[in-house]
Amino acid sequence: MANPLQFVQQTRAEIAKVVWPTRREVVLTSSMVFLLSIVTAAFFFLVDFLIRQGLQGILTIFG
Secondary structure (H helix, E strand, O other), X not given: OOOHHHHHXXXXXXXXXXXXXXXXXHHHHHHHHHHHHHHHHHHHHHHHHHXXXXXXXXXXXXX
């Protein structure tokens, strides 16, 4: 079992190694996530629409 003081010192040393993103990096990555979410939603909307239209066409022909 480690000494509590030694544990705190090691923890602080590890935290000092962390590289935090800049504000610009956060804004860019957040924008990319938002944009790709919109693109993905549009893609799945289009696929769903095409499948629905195809099934309705098939049911109209055979129904």
